[in-house]
Amino acid sequence: MDVEAYKASIKIPVVVVLDNIRSAMNVGSVFRTADAFAIEQIILVGITAKPPSREITKTAIGATSSVDWVHVEEVSDTLIRLKKECYQIVSIEQTDSSKSLLDWEVKNGQKIAIVMGNEVDGVSDEALNLTDIAIEIPQYGTKHSLNVSVCTGVVLWDLSRKLRG
Numbered sequence: 001m002d003v004e005a006y007k008a009s010i011k012i013p014v015v016v017v018l019d020n021i022r023s024a025m026n027v028g029s030v031f032r033t034a035d036a037f038a039i040e041q042i043i044l045v046g047i048t049a050k051p052p053s054r055e056i057t058k059t060a061i062g063a064t065s066s067v068d069w070v071h072v073e074e075v076s077d078t079l080i081r082l083k084k085e086c087y088q089i090v091s092i093e094q095t096d097s098s099k100s101l102l103d104w105e106v107k108n109g110q111k112i113a114i115v116m117g118n119e120v121d122g123v124s125d126e127a128l129n130l131t132d133i134a135i136e137i138p139q140y141g142t143k144h145s146l147n148v149s150v151c152t153g154v155v156l157w158d159l160s161r162k163l164r165g
Contacts (some may be wrong), residue, residue: 006035006066012163013111014039014156015087019075019127020118021148028059029149030116035063037160042069043078052124059149079113079130087113091131092121092155094144098134101155106162114155116148 001009016034021027027049034042044050051057051064072078079089085164090112106112110147113132117123137146137154146154 001097002049002075002130003062003066005023006069007068008037009051011038011040011155012136012160013109013165015039015082015113016152016156017041017075017078017082017113017115017127018045018048019115019124020121021048021116023148024053024055024074024112025059026119026149027053027054028061028064030152031056031060031069033068033149033153033156034067037156039064039156040068043052044065044069044071045071045075045078046073055085062099063070074126075115075124076126076130081117082113083130085111087111089115089130089132090117091117091123091125091128091134092151093128093131093134094118095128095134098136101137101158106117106159108163110163112159114152114159116152119148 049056114124115127
């Protein structure tokens with residue numbers, strides 16, 4: 001479908017919040033993945049690169065035109081607004097109380113805001129303080145983290161599967 005048809009199509013009720021992502025190429029990859037799973041919007045926070053950007057364009061391959069996005073300075077104000085709009089705030093982060101992606105049950109029609117953290121520092125304390133649930137992806141190797149764009153892809157695939165039934 002073309003961009004106009006995509007914009008008019010039904011989206012799953014998911015917003016991705018990129019919390020101070022350093023790499024513009026990661027941002028572009030998230031745009032491309034967001035287009036693939038037809039989510040509502042990407043919110044770029046703080047230092048997160050925003051279009052137009054050569055690095056974003058290189059990996060997004062046009063998805064900056066199809067996926068709605070906005071840039072904001074502060075994550076806290078954004079998450080408070082999303083909570084008021086009935087979004088469940090879900091940080092993708094390993095914490096003492098995080099739940100496995102495999103065990104995360106999502107209700108059909110539930111509005112969800114996925115918070116993805118900085119490549120080095122993870123999800124900010126400000127965002128974690130407003131989080132309803134922290135989710136982690138089970139990993140079976142020697143590393144304990146995934147690249148933020150890969151992680152976003154895994155989570156959006158799982159959410160798309162769960163929300164589309």
